[in-house]
Amino acid sequence: MIKYFWLFLFVLLTTAASAQVNIGTQGTNVELDYNNPKEYRIGAVTVSGAKFLDPNTLISITGLRVGDRIKLPGEDLSKAIHKLWDQGILGNVEVSITKIEGDQVFLDFFLTERPRLSRFDFSGIKKGQADALRDKIKLIRGKVVTDALLSTTKNTVRNYFVEKGYMNAKVNVFQKPDSVLPNSVVLNIAVDKGNKVRIEEIAFEGNEAISDKKLRRKMKKTKEKRPYKLFTSSKFNRALYETDKTSVIDYYNSQGFRDATIVSDSVYMRPNGKLAIQIKVDEGNKYFYRNISWTGNYIYDAKQLGSVLGIKKGDVYNKEELNKRLQYNPNGSDVSSLYMDDGYLFFQIDPVEVLVEGDSIDIEMRVREGAQARIKEVTVSGNTKTSDHVILRELYTIPGQKFSRSDLIRSQREIATLGYFDPEQIGMNPIPNQEEGTVDIKYTVTEKPSDQITLSGGWGGPYGIVGTVGLVLNNFSLKKAGDPRNWRPIPGGDGQRLALNIQANGLRYQSYSLSFTEPWLGGRKRNSFSVGINRTVSRTISNGEELQGIRINGGSVSLGRRLSWPDNYFSLSHSLSYNQYITKNYPIFGANYQSGTLNSISFINTLSRSSIDQLTFPRSGSTLSLSLNLTPPYSLFDENRDAMKWIEFNKWMLDASFFTSLTRKGKLVLNTRAHFGFLGSYRKDQAVGPVERFKLGGSGLGGGNILVGTEYIGLRGYEDESVSPSSQGGVAYNKFVTELRYLVSPNPQATVYVLGFAEAGNNFGSIQQYSPFKLYRSAGIGARIFMAAFGLLGFDYGWGFDKVPAATNVPATKPGGMFHFIIGQQIR
Numbered sequence: 001m002i003k004y005f006w007l008f009l010f011v012l013l014t015t016a017a018s019a020q021v022n023i024g025t026q027g028t029n030v031e032l033d034y035n036n037p038k039e040y041r042i043g044a045v046t047v048s049g050a051k052f053l054d055p056n057t058l059i060s061i062t063g064l065r066v067g068d069r070i071k072l073p074g075e076d077l078s079k080a081i082h083k084l085w086d087q088g089i090l091g092n093v094e095v096s097i098t099k100i101e102g103d104q105v106f107l108d109f110f111l112t113e114r115p116r117l118s119r120f121d122f123s124g125i126k127k128g129q130a131d132a133l134r135d136k137i138k139l140i141r142g143k144v145v146t147d148a149l150l151s152t153t154k155n156t157v158r159n160y161f162v163e164k165g166y167m168n169a170k171v172n173v174f175q176k177p178d179s180v181l182p183n184s185v186v187l188n189i190a191v192d193k194g195n196k197v198r199i200e201e202i203a204f205e206g207n208e209a210i211s212d213k214k215l216r217r218k219m220k221k222t223k224e225k226r227p228y229k230l231f232t233s234s235k236f237n238r239a240l241y242e243t244d245k246t247s248v249i250d251y252y253n254s255q256g257f258r259d260a261t262i263v264s265d266s267v268y269m270r271p272n273g274k275l276a277i278q279i280k281v282d283e284g285n286k287y288f289y290r291n292i293s294w295t296g297n298y299i300y301d302a303k304q305l306g307s308v309l310g311i312k313k314g315d316v317y318n319k320e321e322l323n324k325r326l327q328y329n330p331n332g333s334d335v336s337s338l339y340m341d342d343g344y345l346f347f348q349i350d351p352v353e354v355l356v357e358g359d360s361i362d363i364e365m366r367v368r369e370g371a372q373a374r375i376k377e378v379t380v381s382g383n384t385k386t387s388d389h390v391i392l393r394e395l396y397t398i399p400g401q402k403f404s405r406s407d408l409i410r411s412q413r414e415i416a417t418l419g420y421f422d423p424e425q426i427g428m429n430p431i432p433n434q435e436e437g438t439v440d441i442k443y444t445v446t447e448k449p450s451d452q453i454t455l456s457g458g459w460g461g462p463y464g465i466v467g468t469v470g471l472v473l474n475n476f477s478l479k480k481a482g483d484p485r486n487w488r489p490i491p492g493g494d495g496q497r498l499a500l501n502i503q504a505n506g507l508r509y510q511s512y513s514l515s516f517t518e519p520w521l522g523g524r525k526r527n528s529f530s531v532g533i534n535r536t537v538s539r540t541i542s543n544g545e546e547l548q549g550i551r552i553n554g555g556s557v558s559l560g561r562r563l564s565w566p567d568n569y570f571s572l573s574h575s576l577s578y579n580q581y582i583t584k585n586y587p588i589f590g591a592n593y594q595s596g597t598l599n600s601i602s603f604i605n606t607l608s609r610s611s612i613d614q615l616t617f618p619r620s621g622s623t624l625s626l627s628l629n630l631t632p633p634y635s636l637f638d639e640n641r642d643a644m645k646w647i648e649f650n651k652w653m654l655d656a657s658f659f660t661s662l663t664r665k666g667k668l669v670l671n672t673r674a675h676f677g678f679l680g681s682y683r684k685d686q687a688v689g690p691v692e693r694f695k696l697g698g699s700g701l702g703g704g705n706i707l708v709g710t711e712y713i714g715l716r717g718y719e720d721e722s723v724s725p726s727s728q729g730g731v732a733y734n735k736f737v738t739e740l741r742y743l744v745s746p747n748p749q750a751t752v753y754v755l756g757f758a759e760a761g762n763n764f765g766s767i768q769q770y771s772p773f774k775l776y777r778s779a780g781i782g783a784r785i786f787m788a789a790f791g792l793l794g795f796d797y798g799w800g801f802d803k804v805p806a807a808t809n810v811p812a813t814k815p816g817g818m819f820h821f822i823i824g825q826q827i828r
Contacts (some may be wrong), residue, residue, distance in 0.1 A: 037072060037074050038072060039070070039071050040070060040071075040072055040104065040105035041067060041068070041069050041103050041105070042064060042065065042066055042067060042068045042070060042104070042106075042107065043066065043101065043105060043106045044066060044106045044107070045062065045065075045108075045109070046059075046098075046106075046108045046109070047108070047111060048108055048111070049111045050111045050113060053111070058084065058109070058111065059109075061083050061084055062080035062084060062109065063079070063080060064076070064107070070105070072105065077107075080095070081093050084111070090111050090112065090113060092111070093111055094109070094110045095107060095109050095110070096108045113183060114144050114145060114146060115177070115183050115184055115185040116142050116144055116145065116181075116183060116184050116185075117139060117140070117141055117142065117144075117145050117184070117185065118141060118178040118181045118184035118185065118186055119178075120139050120186065120187035120189060121187075121188055121189070122188075122189050122191065123188060123189070123191070124190055124191040124192055125191045125193065132160075133156075133157055133160060136156055136160060137153050137156050137189075139187070145185055150173050153173055153189065154172070157171045157191060158170075158171045161191070161193050162237075163235075164196070164235060165197055165198065165233075165235030165236065166193045166194055166195075166197065167194075167197040167236060167269075167275070168194035168195070169191065169192065169193050170191070170192040170194070171189065171190070171192075172190045173187055173188070173189050173190075174187070175187060176188070195273060196235065197236065197269070197273065198225040198235065198274050199222065199223065199224050199225060199274070199276075199277060200224065200225060200270060200274035200275060200276055201224060201276045202216050202219065202222065202223075202224050202276075202277045202279070203277070203278050203279070204216075204279050204280075204281060205278065206263065206280050206281045206282055206283065207281050207283060208283065209257065209283055209286065210251075210283075214251075215248055215251070215279075218244070218251045219245075219247060219248065220247065221240035221243065222240060222241045222244045225274075241267070245262055245279070248262070248279070248281070249262065252281075252283065253319055253320060254318045254320055255286070255316065255318075256286040256287050256316040256317045257283050257284055257285070257286055257287075258284070258287055258317060259282075259285065260282065260283050260284050261281070262279060262280070262281055263280045263282050264280045265278065265279045265280065266278045285359055286359060287317040287356070287359055287360065287361050288316060288317055288359055288360055289311055289312070289314065289316075289317055289361060289363065290314075290357075290360035291313070291362040291363070292306065292362075292363045292364075293362075293364050293365065294306075294364075294365045294367060295366050296366055296367035296368055296369065297365075297367040297369065298369060299344070300338065300339075305335055305365070308325075308333050308334065308335050309326070309335055310332075311325065322351060323351075326349055326351065326365075327349075335349060336405075337406065339369065340403065340404065340405035341405055342372070342404070343372035343373055343374065343403050344370055344372055345370075345373035345430065345432055345439055346368075346371060346373060346432065346434055347367075347369055348367075348368045348370070349365055349366065349367050349368070350365075350366045351363050351365055351366075352364045352365075370434075371437050372402055373403045373432060373437055373439045374401065374402055374403065374438055374439070375403055375438070375439055375440075375441060376399060376433070376436075376438035376439065377440045377441075378392065378395060378397055378398070378440070378441045378443070379442050380392065380442075380443040380444070380445065381442065381443070381444050381445075382444045382445040382447070383445050383447060384447050385420075385447050385475065385492055385493050386418075386420050386493050386495070387477075387494055387495075390418075390420075390494060391415060391418075391445070393520060393523070394411070395411040395414065395443075396408075396410045397411050397441050403430070403439050408441070411428070411443070412426050412428055412443075415443065415445060416613060416614040416615070417610075417612070417613075417614060419616075420447065420448070420450045420474070420475050420495075421445040421446055421448060422446045422448050423614040423615075423616065424748070425444075425446040426445055426446075427442075427443065427445075428441065428442075428443055429442045429443075446748075448749070449749070450475050451471075451472065451474055451490065451492070452470070452471075452472040452474070452791045453470070454468055454469065454470030454472075454501075454791070467503065467504055467505070468501070468503045469503075470500065470501040470502070471500045471501075472497070472498075472500075472791070473490055473492065473496075473497065473498040473499070475492045475493060475495055475496075476490065476491070476492055476494065476496040477491045477492050477493050477494035477496060478491075478494070478496055478498075478516075478518075479494060480492075480493070480494070495519055496517060497515075497517040497519075498515070498516050499513070499516075500513070507539070508538070508540070509537070509538050511534075511535070512534065512535045512536075513532065513533070513535075514532065514533055515530060515532030515533075516530065516532070517529070517530040518530075521559075526561060526562035526571075527560065528558075528559070528560040528561070528573070529557075529558070529559055530557070530558045530560075530575075531556070531557045532557075533554070534553075534554045534555070535551075535552065535554075536550075536552040537549070537550075537552075539584075546584065547585065548584060548586055549583070549584050549585075549586065550581060550582065550584070551582040551583075552579060552580065552582075553580045554577065554578060554579035555578055556575055556577040557575065557576055558573055558574065558575030559573065559574055559575075560573030560574070561573075567609075569609045569610060569611045570607065570608070570609045571608050571609070571610075572606070572607050572608075573604075573605070573606045573608075574603070574605055575604040575605075575606075576602075576603060576604075577601070577602050577603075577604060578599070578600070578601045579599070579600045579601075579709075580598070580599055580600075581597070581598040581600070581647075582596075582597050583596060583597075597645075598645065598646075598647055599646050600646070600647040601631060601632070601646075602629050602631045603629070603630050603631075604627065604628070604629045604630075605627070605628045606628075607625075607626045607627075608624060608625040608626070609622070609623070609624045609625075610623045611623075612659060616748075616786050617669070617741070617743055617746070617751055617753055617786075618669070618671075619659060619661045619666040619669050620659055620666075621659055622656070622659065623655070624657075625653070625654070625656075626653070626654050627651075627652070627653040627654075628650070628652055629649075629650070629652075629653075629692065629709075630649075630651075631646075631647065631649055631650070632646075633648060633682040634646050634648050635648060635681075635682055635683050635686055636682055636683070647689055648681065648682060648689075649680070649681060649688065649689060649691065649692055650679075650680050650681070650682065651677070651678070651679045651680075652676075652677070652679075652680075653675075653677045653678075653711075654675070654677075655674075655675050655676075656673065656674045656675075657671065657672070657673045658671070659671050660672075666743070667743040668740070668741070668742050669742075669743075670740055671739040671740075671741060672737065672739075673735075673737040674734075674735070674736050674737075675736075675737075675761075676734045677694050677711060677713075677734075678732050678767065678770075679692055679693060679731040680731070680767060688766075690728045690729075691710070692710065692711075693710055693728055693729030694710075694713060694724075694729050694732070694763055695710060695711065695713065695724050695729040695730070695763070696715050696721070696723040696724060696730070696733055696735070696761055696763040697713075697715045697718040697720055697721050697724070697804075698715065698716070698719055698720030698721065698820060699714050699716070699720065699796075699821060699822055700712050700713055700714025701714075701720070701822075701823065710729060713761070714820070715735065715759065715761050715776065715778065715800075716778050716780055716782075716796045716798030716820055717778030717780060717799050717800030717801075717816075717817065717818065718776065718778065718798075718800045718804060718813060719813050719818070722804055722811075723761065723762065723763050723776055723804055724807060725763060725764060725765030725769075725807045729763070730764050730765055731765065731766060732767055732769075732770040733762065733763040734762065734772050735759065735761030735762075736759060736761065737757065737758075737759040738757065738758050738759070739755055739756070739759075740756045740757070741753050742754050742755070749787070750785055750786070750787050751785070751786040752783070752785045753783070753784055754781070754782070754784075755781065755783070755784065756779075756781050756782075757781070757796070757798075758777075758778070758779040759777075759778055759779075760775035760778070762774055762775050762776055765807075776801075776804060777800075778798045778799060778800045778801060779798070779799055779801075780796055780797045780798035780799055781796070782794060782795055782797065782820075782822075784822070792822060792823070793823060794821070795820065795821050795822065796820045797817060797818070797819050797820075798817065798818065798820060799815075799816065799817040800813070800816060800817075800818075801815055
């Protein structure tokens with residue numbers, strides 16, 4: 001039957017095409033016998049009616065050439081017409097036989113050209129909507145205006161407004177000839193949006209075990225309009241609605257209803273112009289796990305595998321959770337990782353429902369362990385600036401070792417924490433070779449700018465406006481610096497860090513610092529080496545004479561290394577620091593010592609652990625740091641020494657920060673932090689000196705005290721440095737922070753997130769006064785933008801809830817709100 005249909009269609013098309021053939025020779029009509037086609041030789045092919053198209057090109061499209069033999073009537077002319085039609089540039093095609101001489105036939109194709117687009121405009125919508133649509137409809141000047149183009153344009157424009165909730169939007173496209181350009185038209189796209197249609201009600205039918213309210217919550221993009229839902233969209237989007245229906249069934253499956261289905265659904269308009277949605281479900285039975293057995297497992301026994309699986313008899317049947325615990329569980333261990341972390345890359349497991357009886361299901365876990373795979377080759381691509389060895393040395397997947405999925409994930413984290421690449425685009429591609437029992441691993445990265453320039457001005461306490469110029473090269477190469485060809489503009493790619501910072505206010509205040517860090521000293525182990533120098537000058541000048549001032553000259557050298565115990569997230573660093581204070585009539589060290597030279601040499605030891613997944617916007621992991629800064633205990637050996645020649649102190653600091661993702665995509669993150677600091681002397685009868693103290697309040701940027709080592713701790717909602725027992729600062733502090741962050745843009749060029757916070761802290765003048773729960777509280781909101789070239793920028797609006805009493809040279813502050821601006825650092 002089908003072949004007869006196609007035969008009928010072919011004859012119909014052939015007849016239709018032949019109907020466009022006009023026969024005539026020298027004005028005398030000639031009839032062709034359709035029952036007895038005759039073969040002719042083409043004597044000539046001409047084109048008429050075409051004004052802008054090339055006739056020779058059109059003739060070549062027909063496929064007919066002088067000398068070819070064709071049958072008339074026949075399908076040869078029909079094919080030629082269809083070839084011309086298929087170009088989409090013609091409005092009409094007719095073919096005529098101009099004459100017949102013997103067995104020669106002369107053909108002429110009369111064509112009507114379609115107009116071309118000269119320009120288009122919109123009516124009935126705002127300019128912003130028109131601009132958005134221009135990119136979507138992709139109308140190009142000079143394009144042939146076909147029926148398909150007009151239809152596509154109408155549908156694209158209408159779908160745009162339907163997605164925004166204008167369900168009754170109407171679109172018409174009008175053509176008018178262009179008065180300037182020949183054979184061209186101007187399109188006017190007229191839009192009547194109508195009123196935005198809201199979803200008034202979403203109702204379920206057939207659901208007994210799960211309420212309408214719970215099911216509606218699973219529909220993330222299809223919501224009812226309610227007065228209290230100020231920030232919830234209630235527009236209807238068909239594609240998102242279909243996804244939400246799938247989410248409803250997924251939720252049923254997660255609750256043990258593995259047979260749940262949506263029997264029918266209806267989306268209809270109510271008389272009031274609002275939408276209603278009716279969804280009928282068939283829940284089916286609720287199932288539970290009964291017996292779970294294992295087959296094909298030799299490396300691990302059933303008891304051990306069952307313990308990792310963590311599913312017991314009587315648990316609600318949840319296929320999605322089962323697959324997570326078998327294949328990949330982001331919140332814990334899974335069976336697959338047990339094998340793959342031991343090299344079994346070719347491991348496979350297939351859970352099979354062997355018996356469904358009543359409300360119980362028996363599962364058989366069919367395991368194929370395969371052989372262990374070893375890593376053959378590790379490569380990296382996409383790094384246009386960073387040298388390969390800088391990336392490869394950070395990896396835990398090393399050629400010759402057994403494959404480990406945990407090492408693969410850890411390697412991705414190490415690449416992200418370098419800060420040189422877009423963390424959202426780090427790719428890992430294991431390429432297994434089961435015959436050889438090996439695997440090649442290809443990493444792909446996308447470079448992002450990592451060097452930073454700081455040009456800013458701020459209020460520097462008693463110094464007035466202080467200008468700052470800073471340059472941080474986070475991916476510097478000292479080795480390449482000797483070749484002038486590498487200065488384009490800065491030699492880079494070896495992962496070294498060079499930082500230069502200058503602050504100044506004329507002759508009154510100047511500060512310089514320069515540091516260099518090699519993260520892999522020797523290139524074989526994660527041993528970091530840093531060296532830095534600094535100089536600060538502060539003075540009071542009158543009539544060209546220095547009346548009062550202080551000069552600080554200092555330097556430091558440090559060595560750190562990655563530890564393997566308790567785990568390889570720990571690191572330990574040791575630093576030796578020296579600072580020289582040269583004072584002239586400078587009273588900060590006490591009334592009895594205002595002019596002279598003081599020295600401070602200290603040893604800083606820091607034990608830290610960092611497991612965050614990336615630097616810019618961490619979603620998981622934590623950072624812990626315990627720091628101990630010690631000077632030699634001079635007073636324990638010589639009670640009668642000159643205490644102002646060599647400064648002594650011991651300083652203890654603990655910082656902890658934890659990140660928890662609250663959504664599956666990781667855009668909403670909870671960050672909790674705790675900070676402690678204590679400064680003491682070695683003798684009970686000895687007062688703590690003015691250096692290395694703590695100042696609490698404001699943004700934490702500091703600037704009022706230039707003594708090296710002063711810790712500026714932010715407490716938003718209060719004035720800078722206002723929570724301090726004196727102008728010198730405190731000797732003990734603690735602070736607690738809860739911060740909720742939402743990622744707005746992950747773009748590495750400008751990563752943006754907003755936040756809400758609640759925090760509390762205090763600063764104490766002595767250890768005896770320390771009270772960890774006597775806190776000044778605040779809360780507020782803020783935003784951060786991390787720009788690759790300038791580092792972190794942001795602002796917070798914080799509201800302080802408690803009055804801070806006046807202290808020595810520190811005025812009292814009242815509860816209230818204030819803005820804080822953040823430049824180049826995170827708040828401690």
